[in-house]
Amino acid sequence: MKERLVDIAISGPLRRTFTYRLRDSMETPLPGQRVLVPFGRKNTVGFYLGPTTAPKEMEIKEAIRFFDESTYVSKELFQLCRWIADYYFANPADVLTSALAPSLKKQERPHLVWSTSSHELASPEIAALVKPGKRLSAAARKSIERNTRFTIRNLIGKGILVEEWQLSDARPRTEQIASAGNLGSWQSFFSRRKTNLAPFDGSRTNDELKAAGWKPDVIAAARERGILTFADREVNQRASKSVTGRVGAVDISPTDEQQAVCDAFLAEADRGFSTHLLHGVTGSGKTLVYCRITQTMVAQGKGVLILTPEIALTATALAWFRGFFGDAATVIHSAMTDSERMDSWLGIRSGKYPIVIGPRSALFAPVCNLGCIIVDEEHDGSYKQNDPSPRFHGRDAAIMRSKIHGIPVLLGSASPSLESYRNATAGRYRLHKLTKRPGNAVLPTIRVVDMRTERVEGEMKQFSLPVIQAVRETLDRKEQAIVFLNRRGYAIQLACEECGEIATCRNCKIALTFHKSSKRLQCHYCGHSERGWIDCPKCQSHRLILSGSGTQKIEEQLPALFPSARVARLDSDSAGGRDKAHAIIGRIASGECNLLVGTQMVTKGLDLPAVTLVAVLSADQSLNMPDFRAAERTFARLVQVAGRSGRAERRGEVLIQTYNPSAAVIEAAAAQDFESFYRMEIASREALHYPPFSRLIRIVFEDPDEKRVVSSGRAFADSLSSRVEKSRVPATLIGPAPCPMSFVRGRHRRNLFVKTSRIVEFTKLLTEWENQTSRFGMPSATKIVVDVDPDDMM
DNA sequence: AGCACGCCGACT
DNA sequence: GTCGGCGTGCTC
Numbered sequence A: 001m002k003e004r005l006v007d008i009a010i011s012g013p014l015r016r017t018f019t020y021r022l023r024d025s026m027e028t029p030l031p032g033q034r035v036l037v038p039f040g041r042k043n044t045v046g047f048y049l050g051p052t053t054a055p056k057e058m059e060i061k062e063a064i065r066f067f068d069e070s071t072y073v074s075k076e077l078f079q080l081c082r083w084i085a086d087y088y089f090a091n092p093a094d095v096l097t098s099a100l101a102p103s104l105k106k107q108e109r110p111h112l113v114w115s116t117s118s119h120e121l122a123s124p125e126i127a128a129l130v131k132p133g134k135r136l137s138a139a140a141r142k143s144i145e146r147n148t149r150f151t152i153r154n155l156i157g158k159g160i161l162v163e164e165w166q167l168s169d170a171r172p173r174t175e176q177i178a179s180a181g182n183l184g185s186w187q188s189f190f191s192r193r194k195t196n197l198a199p200f201d202g203s204r205t206n207d208e209l210k211a212a213g214w215k216p217d218v219i220a221a222a223r224e225r226g227i228l229t230f231a232d233r234e235v236n237q238r239a240s241k242s243v244t245g246r247v248g249a250v251d252i253s254p255t256d257e258q259q260a261v262c263d264a265f266l267a268e269a270d271r272g273f274s275t276h277l278l279h280g281v282t283g284s285g286k287t288l289v290y291c292r293i294t295q296t297m298v299a300q301g302k303g304v305l306i307l308t309p310e311i312a313l314t315a316t317a318l319a320w321f322r323g324f325f326g327d328a329a330t331v332i333h334s335a336m337t338d339s340e341r342m343d344s345w346l347g348i349r350s351g352k353y354p355i356v357i358g359p360r361s362a363l364f365a366p367v368c369n370l371g372c373i374i375v376d377e378e379h380d381g382s383y384k385q386n387d388p389s390p391r392f393h394g395r396d397a398a399i400m401r402s403k404i405h406g407i408p409v410l411l412g413s414a415s416p417s418l419e420s421y422r423n424a425t426a427g428r429y430r431l432h433k434l435t436k437r438p439g440n441a442v443l444p445t446i447r448v449v450d451m452r453t454e455r456v457e458g459e460m461k462q463f464s465l466p467v468i469q470a471v472r473e474t475l476d477r478k479e480q481a482i483v484f485l486n487r488r489g490y491a492i493q494l495a496c497e498e499c500g501e502i503a504t505c506r507n508c509k510i511a512l513t514f515h516k517s518s519k520r521l522q523c524h525y526c527g528h529s530e531r532g533w534i535d536c537p538k539c540q541s542h543r544l545i546l547s548g549s550g551t552q553k554i555e556e557q558l559p560a561l562f563p564s565a566r567v568a569r570l571d572s573d574s575a576g577g578r579d580k581a582h583a584i585i586g587r588i589a590s591g592e593c594n595l596l597v598g599t600q601m602v603t604k605g606l607d608l609p610a611v612t613l614v615a616v617l618s619a620d621q622s623l624n625m626p627d628f629r630a631a632e633r634t635f636a637r638l639v640q641v642a643g644r645s646g647r648a649e650r651r652g653e654v655l656i657q658t659y660n661p662s663a664a665v666i667e668a669a670a671a672q673d674f675e676s677f678y679r680m681e682i683a684s685r686e687a688l689h690y691p692p693f694s695r696l697i698r699i700v701f702e703d704p705d706e707k708r709v710v711s712s713g714r715a716f717a718d719s720l721s722s723r724v725e726k727s728r729v730p731a732t733l734i735g736p737a738p739c740p741m742s743f744v745r746g747r748h749r750r751n752l753f754v755k756t757s758r759i760v761e762f763t764k765l766l767t768e769w770e771n772q773t774s775r776f777g778m779p780s781a782t783k784i785v786v787d788v789d790p791d792d793m794m
Numbered sequence B: 001a002g003c004a005c006g007c008c009g010a011c012t
Numbered sequence C: 001g002t003c004g005g006c007g008t009g010c011t012c
Helices: A075-087 A092-098 A138-147 A152-158 A173-178 A180-192 A206-211 A216-224 A232-241 A256-269 A286-299 A311-328 A338-350 A360-364 A394-405 A418-425 A465-476 A552-561 A580-589 A630-642 A664-670 A674-688 A706-727 A759-773
Strands: A004-010 A018-022 A034-039 A042-051 A111-114 A161-164 A274-280 A303-307 A329-331 A355-358 A370-375 A408-413 A430-434 A445-450 A480-484 A493-496 A513-515 A520-522 A529-531 A544-547 A567-570 A595-598 A611-616 A653-658 A695-703 A731-744 A747-756 A783-788
Touching: A004 A034, A004 A092, A018 A034, A042 A092, A075 A092, A075 A360, A075 A394, A075 A759, A138 A152, A152 A161, A256 A274, A256 A286, A256 A408, A256 A430, A274 A286, A274 A418, A286 A303, A286 A311, A286 A370, A286 A408, A303 A360, A303 A394, A311 A329, A311 A355, A329 A338, A355 A360, A360 A394, A370 A394, A394 A408, A418 A430, A418 A674, A445 A465, A445 A664, A465 A480, A465 A611, A465 A653, A493 A513, A552 A567, A552 A595, A567 A580, A611 A630, A630 A653, A630 A664, A630 A674, A653 A664, A664 A674, A695 A706, A695 A731, A695 A759, A706 A731, A706 A747, A706 A759, A747 A759, A759 A783
Parallel strands: A274 A408, A274 A430, A303 A355, A303 A370, A329 A355, A370 A408, A445 A653, A480 A595, A480 A611, A567 A595, A611 A653
Antiparallel strands: A004 A018, A004 A042, A034 A042, A111 A161, A493 A544, A513 A520, A520 A529, A695 A747, A695 A783, A731 A747
């Protein structure tokens, strides 16, 4: 038989694949299947990618054995994973891991077993601990490490302890328990707890278990271990219990506008892959459109995947979908417990839940007979994964998954991303619009407050008189108000207090960051630097202020300003856990509180009918971020937060405080005029060759040593630049320059940006370079991160 | 990422 | 003398 060589992906910083030989007796594996291979000095779990021809000069090891009788990644998902790995410069093993069943995501580790001959090998020191053929107990491990000169590692080296790899699989727990091999876990669990409760196969609720004599702590411990999983109806109860807002959508019939969008989308749904952009003003009922489309899909026996930007938004979406479809809808995300997640995942795979709602990680949900994908709030930057690789964009990867499945995808937003809207106007996407709110609800009135003239002097100068008055009046009317403040102001800008002028880079048109130590203004995109102002270059005023700091104070000032306020605070500090946010929102929904203060979290998806006033304390902070998307984000955020006001009968009001009332973004947001914002912003992007007219790749260098990070960045850029020239891939390098957050967790950081129209060719060039040099020939102390289509520039 | 190898400073 | 610090290099 001909030698069978295969490509295996192994998790870690090495993106390259490794070649192994298959034994003749091995069946041909399925792409994505996990395999145990010898790697370096030990065995590791990798992923089978496909057959290969190997370079001859290399010694090739033999694969040990394959996990899972069948693969748990469908052909389509496998293809999607490979695309993500290629496009986003990630390790295929890391991408495939995200598509695995939740219970299999943890890094596989071997059990340690005393070798059957270990009683002969063992030294007198450990002889008492040796139990040939049995697993190494936790107690024995401790005793060896504390009381002897041996380490676990060197007992393995001597062959006294042997690694034993257990085949883990993704079958439901009840099946595993039913099989004889795992009965032991039940027995030992119950005997250790001195309980005589018998195991059972069917599902029971908490209450039923308690009625049968189970103590709450026993139930909790059994759940922790996966011996008990949540019964489906219980998962449902928990999910709907945590939902606030208006539920019960079943009877709502679509408006003519909404119906037209559904019809247009569904008319194309049978013709394979197509991308649709739904631009609907806030409160226009995009969710109802999603539900109606889903209804048709489910009626045809198809599944629907609905992505939301954040975990917090899945609950509201679930409430809507449960209103229509009851138990056919489920959520899946990382804030669920392992067993909840596993139950959901298995239900999805078995077809019990044709409707799946989740954040970007849910993109890999094994939905049966997928009919379409819906990406809600498609403009939202949270769709881009920043930190652990794979750094993929949930929306773009969703479009790719739809393409692979040959199904339509619907992107929805009140303020579409420039990328998507340009694709729509260019005819690549089909554009749908919802221009009004259903029923009597109307868009709120928006007033821009000029902080140069209307701010309150003294201690409270973050507030203006109109805002203070409006909040007081609203609370007096027994209505509710939201105060929105953007607290993430790490980048400090130098601004003129008289005219609102901000220093911007003459090359990049993004805000310069002020560095206190050097008193200089610096561009974190191209590295340009200039002397700090002494007076304002526009109006010569000496009243310069540092913006971007000091916002924390605002929270403390509120009770003094508004004595009748019952304040609830919603931000990532106050709403850490998954239920906390709902509890806080619940206090507003129930009327217990009447003034909600918060950061980004209040801008998204809240549906609080009694809120009739929204005050934006500073529109400038996000506008002045050192990021070419600052204007787009500001516009989207203002539209979103304004959309929280007046969602029911009473007309809402929005006040926006700013030092730049004549900035085009602010004017467009105040007029709620996306089109005019788009025309202006797209022209500026084109002039500066920013996305969507190019693609951006961000390469970050991190090093504890500042000198070395500078030299590494420089050397990398020089080498890259000559490679780009040689290969004739069109690409422009910008930088390296210090990151806006130039020192984080003991590391100095520098950014290098690449603008290119050919991402795939460029990443191919990077891959080749990486493979022939190992770590691009840079010092190993310098960490290098490649982020394709970055959202985070800090 | 791990993990081993290897070459220099504080200890029994 | 050696134990152990972490710089460097490798993994089919």
